[in-house]
Amino acid sequence: MSASCSSGQSGPSVDTHPCFSKDAHHKYARMHLAVAPACNIQCNYCNRKYDCANESRPGVVSELLTPQQAVEKVRAVKAKIPQLTVVGIAGPGDPLANPARTFETCERIAAEFPELQLCLSTNGLTLPQHVERIKALNVHHVTITINALDPEVGAKVYPWIFHNNRRIRGKKAAAILIRNQFKGLEMLVERGVLVKVNSVMIPGMNEDHLLEVNKVVSEKGAFLHNIMPLISAPEHGTYFGLMGQRNPEDGELEALRARCAGDVELMTHCRQCRADAVGMLGEDRNAEFTMDKIAPSAPFFAPAAKNIIPIQLSSSSVSERTPAANEEATHEPRRVKGAVTRRLAVTSKSGTHLDQHFGHAERFLVYDASPHGVTFVEERNAQQYCFGDDHCGDKESALSLALKTLTDCEAILCERIGFMPWQSLEQQGIQPINRFAGEAIENALMSYCAEQPEASASGVACVR
Template identity: 55%
Template sequence: MDPKPDRIIQIPVTVQGGCASTSSGCGDSHGRKSGLPAHIQAKIQDHPCYSEEAHHHFARMHLAVAPACNIQCHYCNRKYDCANESRPGVVSEVLKPAQAIHKALTVAASIPEMTVVGIAGPGDALANPTRTFATFRGIREQDPGIKLCLSTNGLSLPQHVDDLVALGVDHVTITINSIDPEIGARIHPWVLWERRRVFGLEGARILISQQQKGLEMLVERGVLVKVNSVMIPGINDHHLKEVSRRVKEKGAFLHNVMPLISDPAHGTYFGLNGQREPTEAELSALRDACEGDMNMMRHCRQCRADAVGMLGEDRSEAFSLARIDQDLPDYEAVRERRDQVQAAIRERMAARKRQGGTVTSIPSAASATPPSVRPVLMAVATKGGGLVNQHFGYAREFLIYKATPDGVRFEGHRRADLYCTGPEACNDRAQVLASTVRALEDCEVLLCARIGIEPWSVLEAAGIMPNGEHAMAPIEDAVMAVYREMMAAGRLDMAAEETTQCA
């Protein structure tokens, strides 16, 4: 049995009607704040990369058919035969269009929760237009029900907008790191434009102009646009709020500010030259600052260009060319099963909303709630489905939620080393636990389905209280329930904040 410390006073959870999991309004997690039109919410409700709610329930896959790139980025080093790194630009194998189509249909037959097929590299999708569009056409012909999605740096976007629309690609992500050429030239040293390399400020001006033009053209044609930006401390961190404001003006509906990955082992220019990554606190503060202008994405995993499965997992190794069958099953039966599975998921999501959704705020009747109550960060171990349903020992990442008197907000995720590798074998426990404590040092609670005595003791000693009492509960409900318990116990006074690491 899991160890259980003295119980904190239990306060009944009052569910508020009508709204989903954050305090910023009703609807999808990106629609709550700004009231997105119903037709846009319908487009993103099954898209795990565009909807915070959908990422708990639906899967995606990236097809690595685009090896070439038309710009150089100081944060990128593409690898085409790597199985060990988890970051954009990395794949185990580059596919030809026919191979990619076959793989997409095979995965669709095996993972009925898959709603989206995207092309995101390992180079740039539109620097390889023949391969990209041949792949999309083949998938569209075989399975019109799969959403098609594309990520691009935007340099070649304007000339291909009509092709994207004709193929029914209605979700496009553009990586925009700057709207100032002086800043852009520090991130992208050159672009390949009209068959020549253009360096420095001139190249940055061309890239920015093409990105903005392509964004406008997509929006005019009704394509949903998400903008990705890489946060690079000391270079574009203070500039990204202006980027967010500009792309919102142009019609983008979602902004994903991602942290720079600059591990020297990856061999990138920034990594080899000592450019530091942002801290979790810096990233969260920038996202909060941008959110005044834009809906922010906080659940991005910076996936490989051949990722398969739910966000937070990668099953690409199981679907390598050497492992997939050459013959497809009866695809009509595949589509029928997929439609049934996905309809059941949507019904469960809708039923939850009809029942009142999740707890979004402390009830107004709780007049004893002081205005000085501080927020609390909590980590959650989950296998998906929006539930607290994973054993601590099997978690490769933890989702981070912030609880306040106004509600619960998803903040992001933290990667972790796997504590347990099987029933008889565990990794170096002390090393793994120390790494987990560092990753979660600003959290006060860790919610999981179960946890052993040793990790419980180490986490508790570090000021992170494990909690296994909300197993299989919806995440936001569990977070708010624990927050209320802490409030009732008098542990949330702002006066105590000086001794707390939580942001």
């Protein structure tokens, strides 16, 4: 999804912003920086994919970047695409669920490239608490995705949110999200920030309701309303795709847009871009600018703090460590007294960060963890069933092995996980966690433990 923030200009401008101006998208290029892996809500139409070059839709990226790597990438793109005017952060998770990474990226790019407009796209859950920072960074354009006004409708789109360190479901979750979305919208408009509202048209669910959404966002001062078609196919692994929710037909989308024509301008040139798209709207040149091409020696998850020690993957070398805080982490680890130690598993490609999709795992790394520290226990075999290119292996066999392998684990932390394995794990009392995506393993485990009540519901934790 396209988004925006502008630095180095005296006021909001759309003349050179291809997402906010239909004329500009023929002349100017944009790029999205995939620095924000974690998300704090679950949308039934979303399935974030990493290491994927074969899908063109929001939430999909080929690689995740650190803020430092993001600047290197901007430097490389700007040298070859002189029409570049906009740099956005739109995922693959939610930028404001990753505030440290997002704002550091904005600050670095604004300092080196003040002529570029920077943009942000958000679901709006934590937007009100970040509005002042956004304004202070001279962010002039923000996109908020708003799909409902009514919590009854919203609950059909969002199964849960993660808010104030707890997971909330159903209408209560939708009500909190909707309230914060509109509060954030009002606060941005009051401060002179141009706001684009994205809404996903879901046939049989919210198409009529979007008339009211359009009316209210117009009244509250949105600059642009972008009504987009649902992208839903079984191979994408989204809940709607797996449940057979159909996409809108072209005629249906155009009819809805015609019904919404009014005070707020409607965007009709959106291409529903990937979270790492590069180039003119409607094209994607990201493959030309992957980090292996522009900085071959730079690791994707290089620890920002020099005293972070990579985890040694050997069951014979079990050690207790209390890691230093990782500057890249979205959630800083918190230490509390008298805490419970929990048996937890993770999926990791690097062995240092949560950088692997559950379906790609060929091993699970198991730890005993508390807010005080982390002990590596052992490596356990897993069975990969997702191989990219829309090809899946024996998912049932892989899930069966995972359930047997993880019976003593309270939770498994991973970069992302599909709806069906999520549901299967929950049914067995194993909680899937993907909100720490991209973070250092030890920091994520300690933060997870700090969020939990003293007694474990699953009975697999022990007091030390």
